[in-house]
Amino acid sequence: MSIHAVSQHLGIRWETVKNIDREYLRSSLPALDPEKLNNLIHIGVDEVARAKRHDYMTVVYDLVSGHLIWVEHGRKAEVLISFFEQLSEETKAGIKAVSMDMGQSYQSAVRKMLPHADIVFDRFHVMQNYCILIKKERAKAFRNGSHDEKRMLKGTLFLLLKNAHKLDDRQSDRLDDLLESNKTLCVVYMLKEQLQAIWDEPDYETMVAALEAWCSLAKSTRVLSLSNFADVLLERKVGICNYGKYKLTNARVEAGNVSIGLLRRRARGVRDTDYFKLKIRQTSVPDTHSTFYPNIKLT
Structure with missing residues (x-):
């Protein structure tokens, strides 16, 4: 229950409920x-x-x-x-x-x-940054597009960001129409699929080769955002490809x-920052007993 809900239920101040919870967490959480x-x-x-x-x-x-x-x-x-x-x-x-x-x-x-x-x-943060690139390119296409192009682009962001195998047939057909109508978005989307595949490489060396090949391809498109993104990846090549060593x-x-x-x-x-820290720690501690039935262990 939220602090507000407990406060309303018991008829006591919000701050009082928070302070009680804070002291309980201080005394009960593992250090x-x-x-x-x-x-x-x-x-x-x-x-x-x-x-x-x-x-x-x-x-x-x-x-x-x-x-x-x-x-x-x-x-x-x-x-x-x-x-x-x-x-x-x-x-x-x-x-x-x-x-x-x-x-x-x-x-x-x-x-x-x-x-x-x-x-x-x-990996998530690398792809998250690439998704930001996709959003910006789509926004640019919308700003500069004709009336028909804007109608085609409307409501398509999720199609560009979602993995292809998760789209249904209707969504796949709509994505195909969009990519056929806009060359830049087509290139950006295809490179997204290829970038994701780099993490399927079996080891560090093959990841380095795949990443360098991707960056070379990105630069050859002459799309400025792709070229800049490739420069960022090359600067961080070792850290990205260390995934091949540890699979982390x-x-x-x-x-x-x-x-x-x-x-x-x-x-x-x-x-209360200290209280928020305690709540973060609480989320990481698995429940071992039922809140309402303390004698019952949770498995």
Whole structure:
């Protein structure tokens, strides 16, 4: 139940309910103590927002166990560095790879504190950035299109973003008509399908070859946005292709972020950052007993 629902049901102040919940969480949640962590091999790092597009926090997950192991306010390099500083030298030495998005702050923190570890740029974030490119190209086509072209483009964004095998026959036919009518969108869409296939390569070397070939093809189209995107990928080639070594993604982190997003929507009006951190930690702890029947264990 939300804080508001409990407040209304019991007839007490919203702030009182929040404070009661905060003290309960402080006393009941298992401690996040980086000094006691051991046997870390692969970790995932990401940022989450307490409110939409501002007031960010850094979350760190053990990608082997899937557990949240740290959360702190802020998303600068110094925030992640403070986590690494609390780890023992043995634990730091055991971390082989760190999965993250392509932001600079977390990269610099890992390179400073874990110079031996490989950085793996998360596949989801690479494709998310490419989807932004698709949205911009479609918007440009709509702005510059004729009346008939705009009618053709209307309501087609999901067709361009969705994977081809997930479209039904009617949607596939409509997508075919759209791609046949707009050369640039056709090129951008076809390259999206080819870019996704790079992660199917079996190892680092073949991923590098596939990525370089894709970037060369993207540049040859003379579509400026594709050429610029190819330059970004080439600059981050090692981190992208390290997937071939470890097969790591931030899927567990993203699953946690979905839960945090639901929590954020339910907790509108919460300005207490420490309380929000506690709620994030709560989402990562699996329920072992029924809320309404404490004697019943959940399996």
